[in-house]
Amino acid sequence: MYSRRSLYHTRTKDLKDFIRVHRIPKQLKQRMLECFQTTWSVNNGIDANELLxxxxxxxxxxxxxxxxxxxxxxxxxxxxxxxxxxxxxxxxKTSFCAPGEYLIRQGDALQAIYFVCSGSMEVLKDNTVLAILGE
Structure with a gap:
């Protein structure tokens, strides 16, 4: 338990150092931190691909x-x-997308097929919700 907590703090510090060194803008910094925290809370910092x-x-x-x-x-x-x-x-590959983040945008080249396994996502066009997709 303590080693996992220590790893979390180390990775958080590394992320914050990266943000500072590269002068990441405040809004992008917040998104990065939220994504890191969301991903960590879901998988406790365990990368299944790395582990296996x-x-x-x-x-x-x-x-x-x-x-x-x-x-x-x-x-x-x-x-x-x-x-x-x-x-x-x-x-x-499992991906986590924090609320408010875009998975793909119109015009992006698709690199994968996405399945919503938990939660939901909105399909937007010109900031209008066209559909809400779930599992």
């Missing part, structure tokens, strides 16, 4: 299948083979 990188591929795939079972049970994947699902599970 030293495991053999077979074991990592089994763990990834377990961690991503809700996503892999979506109708989109119902015809996929087990091998395909195992491969996909290794590519799934």
């Amino acid at each position: 990188k030293d495991f053999p591929d077979e074991l990592r795939a089994d763990i990834a299948m377990h961690l991503n079972k809700e996503i892999l049970q979506l109708p989109l994947f119902e015809t996929a083979s087990r091998g395909c699902l195992r491969s996909l599970s290794l590519s799934i």
Whole structure:
């Protein structure tokens, strides 16, 4: 418990030092700090990909299948083979988006497919809410 708290304080200090050294504007600084705090509160500072990188591929795939079972049970994947699902599970990355942050903006090149696994998000056009997406 104490080592985790110490790690949190170390990473917070590193982030604040980075912000100071690079003269990050106040509004962007606040967003960075909120994102860090939100992410930490969700995963307690544990990066699953970093933690699992030293495991053999077979074991990592089994763990990834377990961690991503809700996503892999979506109708989109119902015809996929087990091998395909195992491969996909290794590519799934969890992202956290703090309230008020944009996940993607119109015109951005898409780098991934996003699934809302908890919470909700708004689809905006010209600051007008077109839809609210949930799980």
